[in-house]
Amino acid sequence: MRNDEQCRRIADHVIETGDDHAAKKYGIKGPCSLSELSTIDIPRSFPPDAMHLWWENVIPDLVRHWRGKFTTSAQVETVESLIADDIDTNDGPDNQPSQRLPSNSRRCKTTPAKTNTDGKKFVKTNDEYNIPPDQWLQIGKDMAKSSITFPSSFGEPIRDFAEHCQHLKAAEWRNFSLLMAPIYMKNRLPEEDYTEFANLIDALHLACNYTITEAEILVVEERLKRFVIYYERRYYCRLWDKLSSCLPVIHQVLHVAQAIRWAGPMYVYSQWPMERVCGIIAASAKSRVSANRNMGITIVLQEQRNHLPYVIPAHPDGDLNDEIEDDDGAVLLHRLFGRRLAHKDIPSKSLLTMNKSSGTMGLPKKQGALGAWHRRALQTFLSNRFNNVVPLDSTPKNCVRWASFSSGVRGLAKKTFTIVSTHMRRTNSTRSSSMIRYEFETDVGMRYSGYGEVIFFFSVADEDMNLLRQYEPRVHVGDDEREHASRNFAYIQTFNVELEDRLLLKTGLGRKEVIQVDQIVDLIGLMINEGREYIVSRFTCLF
Incomplete structure (x- = not known):
């Protein structure tokens, strides 16, 4: 890879001599304005961006190979053959084939839309890695069925891949490659191609x-080199008619590990935040005639509003219940904004009922009583936890049911998630966020993961928990955090799971149990593939 000095020397040479051959050879037409900054080091200051490299180039191009759409000539020939086959099937009564009509005839215009759509998006080729169109249609149907079990915090709503594969955004390609493709490509791709994917x-x-360590950078480097070698051997095949497969982004993959050594993990310099800000600014434009000026004014007003807390006291003079208007009816801005700032720190939708490392129970809440089956499940949990038999009569009966649970404390924890109970779920909620992964410890001290769906969250009174301390000899009385956190529980429907290679398959329903909320470690979803349900987490489906 060329260093900063070499890049600048080539740029100066192209400008001074007008050498077009050097400009085409090195891809450098001259120095840019940013090169005048003393902090710019080419190419260290421009590491590969994850969004554009992976989710807008490498992954979509790889899927185009599987769809049979990468080679243009094969695509056109296949589309025409599909239309021709559809026309030839309409033979006359004397078994004489009907006369083929020109492409602009009315007969071709009335060709069923489904045939044209399938031919345009998916093409059957002789490549071993090619996936037939009917398989893609099945994948699209399964993805659409999985939309209700795909939590909203995981990203964009799932769309039918067969219908929208040409219009997916980068965020959707990320979810497809990380959470869905390993599931849907299993047993559809040849074993070699699936392993390399x-x-x-x-x-x-x-x-x-x-975070990433030096050892993990070496692993990334070796895996990406292995992928590039596989890609050239499998898709390029060193054939002249497949030379278009050798894209510049495939070569750029080889420099990812070095860029991580220079600038850190790829999320640090990813373009997701910049694209989000650009989208917000573009949406603020209300004038087509003076769009730039309109967006500039909107940004200034937004920043002025953000700076109000620094110029207006949080507690204005007088009581918060004072009128915000003077005797003449004019609005007193310092009282208006002061009151809003004072109420801003009061939590309105959640109540902190646990220590900071565990999370919060979310409103609304409802007073109630545990049923017989709920109390038996709680009795089983307490007996296992205390390593002692807890009588059913001593099990708490009254409780407070909560709508949700949020891990960590927002603003303090790096990654948070919110679990919503199925019994107190909003009626207009179309995507489930009730399935969880939790951890439990065996008698020999081994920790395992369990999976299930939260039916409802509940907490019991401190007085009832204190009565149970007689059955818990292992807990210190002075451990306030343990006592405070132990009163919050979740009543769940457990899942039976089976590891299928590296995919986690839900095989059925287990029993209903009670767990503590601090046992919950992750939010999960389910992806449907040919009637089977596979578990996915926020960032992966490979376990």
């Missing part, structure tokens, strides 16, 4: 993680 996904997880 899983190798690429493992490299992406490491490269885009929040």
Whole structure:
């Protein structure tokens, strides 16, 4: 890779001599304005962006190979053959084939839309890695069925891939490659291609993680080199008519590991935040005639509003219940904004009922009593936890039911998630956020993961928990955090799961149990594939 000095020397040479041959050879037409900054070091200051490299180029191009759409000539020939076959099937009564009509005839215009759509998006080729169109249609149907079990915090709503594969956004390609493709490509791709694709996904997880070690950088480097070698051998095949498969982004993959050594994990310099800000600014334009001026004024007003807390006291003079208007009816802005700032810190939709490391129970809440089956499940949990038999009569009966649970404390925890109970779920909620992964400890000290769906959250009174301390000899009385956190529980429907290679398959329903909310470690979803349900987490479906 060329360094900063070499890049600048080539740029100066092109400008001074007008050498078009050097400009085409090195891809440098001259120095840019940013090169005048002393802090710019080419190419260290421009590492590969994860969004554009992976989710807008490498992954979509790889899927185009599987769809049979990468080679243009094969695509056109296949589309025409599909239309021709459809016309030839309409033979006359004397078994004489009907006369083929020109492409602009009315007969071709009335060709069923489904045939044209399938031919345009998916093409059957002789490549071993090609997936037939009917398989893509099935994948699209299964993805649409999985939309209700795909939590909203995981990203964009799932769309039918067969209908929208040409219009997916980068965020949708990310979810498809990390959470769906390993499931849907299993047993559809040849074993060699699926193994190499899983190798690429493992490299992406490491490269885009929040933290990465030197040893993991070496792993990323080896995995990406392995992918590039596989790509050239499998898709390029060193054939002249497949030379278009050798894209510049495939070569750029080889420099990802070095860029991580220079600038850190790929999320640090990802363009997701910039694209989000650009979208917000573009949406603020209300004038087509003076769009730039309109957006500039909107940004200034927004920043002025953000600076109000620094110029207006949080507690204005007088009581918060004072009128915000003077005797003449004019609005007193310092009282109006002061009152709003004072009420801003009061939580309105959640109540902190646990320690900071565990999370919060969310409103609304409802007073109630535990049923017989609920109390038996709680009795079983308490007996296992205390390592002692807890009588059913001593099990708490009254409780407070909560609508949701949020992990961590927002603003303090790096990653948070919110679990919504199925019994207190909003009626207009179309995507489930009730399925969880939790951890439990065996008698020998081994920790395992369990999976299930939260039916409802509940907490019991401190007085009832204190009565149970007689059955808990292992807990210190002075441990306030343990006592405070132990009163919050979740009544769940457990799942039976089975590890299928590296995919986690839900095989059925288990029993209903009670767990503590601090046992919940992750929010999960379900992806449907040919009638089978596979578990996915926020960032991966490979376990």
